[in-house]
Amino acid sequence: MPNYAMVIDLHKCTGCGACAITCKNENNVQEGFFWSNYVHKTTGEFPNVRFEFMPTLCNHCEDAPCVKACPVGAMYKDKNGITLHDPEKCIGCKSCMIADPYGVIYFNKERPHKFWNSSENAIHNGTSSGKEVADKAGAPIPYYNPEREKTYAGIRPQGIVEKCTFCDHRVKDGEKPYCVESCPAGARIFGDLDDPHSEIIYLISKHGAKQLKAELGTKPKVFYIRSY
């Protein structure tokens, strides 16, 4: 069985945020939630300014604290090393969010995709509402991707958490996660950590890699190489 992991080449990353947008498209992620996210920081004063940008996502830790914390086993490790979530088992206790050191798990406090369920005019004094657009599109949301339903709830209902799945619905068919596929700079590389000939092993060996909060011992599997 493979042990999937990701390398993010910060030197190649342009900070365009395409990963965050396309992830929403692929996984029907609602407003305010970011399975694929980024943080940035500007330091110094002109002309000596430094800008840092770091894409973030679930680290699919080998020793995942969210999996340990879940009282019902709804958060679990798949055989291929991906950390997955079972919406049918989830009780919405948010223990995983408390345990997760990276802030990548989101809780559906309300009914998801409020905008597309609302009959209020989308634009003030306009004529069309989010619900009308969704109805015309014949889908829960206009950009709904039915492929997501293959392995996870297409849209996660109110009362449960959700998170990045490394696009397990694509990976199981031999495809790459959509953020990897859509990165215009080719900054994301996905592969098998246990395969000594994989590209990610080559890159980690060549450049040395940094993991977020590695000191916590969660063994995160998103590796950052070089710098922005």
Added chain:
Amino acid sequence: MNFYAPWDIRVTLDFFLGGLGIGAFLFAALLSFYDRKRYREMIKISAYIAPISIILGLLALITELGKPARFITTIFRFNPSSVMSWGVFLQSGFVLFALIFAYLIMKNKEDSGMTDLTLILGSLLALAVGLYQGLLLSANVGRSLWSGGLVPVMFLFSSILTGTAVVLLICSLKVSTVSNVTQRETATVDGQSKDFSFTGLLFGLIVANITIVLVWFISLNKGTLETQKALDYLISNHGIIWWGGVIIVGLLIPLVLVLSQLNKRKNNLTTTPIISALILFGGFVLKHIVLIVGQVRFPFL
């Protein structure tokens, strides 16, 4: 800094009410083994408070769940690595023993061997539940305010203090037991046991609480950059409620009042409810502030 705290005041209510429950039960056990005939009324009140309080706390916790109806699945989907999973069983076990004890007291069977067994097993579970509440927080990696392992002990002692205080508050409001609550130790001539020193117990518990809170605070302050950052956040954003509410109102003023009561060597009918109310306020704020501020996340960069 704005942040989203996944666990809100309903979790504090569970910690606080659950804490009252275990504290009241332990207090009942202490009095039962001291002199159960003499303090029958107080034991009775404690025995009723314990299950009611912890059940109310659990109800508050269940409403906090996204899918409250699935709460029952925690029983058959046990995850041994999850503190919350263990907590479900510990709390259920404690509720069971607290209910049995309340039933035995209601049926006037406090002298039976069954009562002693219930008290011993129930007390062990009460201690476990008291520690579990803090463990639920401190068992998380990367949560600086909860790190270091002192939070479970701090919560346990706060629970014992507030549980004792709630019983004393209710008893002191009932005229018939007021004298019991406020009497000082005096050897009696008819061979009865000495009066239990409730003021002395409160004094000991308050001092223990102050010690643990101070040790926790100092060790975080002298800890890593991360723990200092968490403590700075606590003080800069909630300093007034921390120093004023938890330390001064919740611990130091009760300590002064208890000391003056110990010093006067006479019944004081007015201070016990005040001391108890202040302790309860401080205990609630302590648990709430530690719960909420501990959920603050600091940026990676």
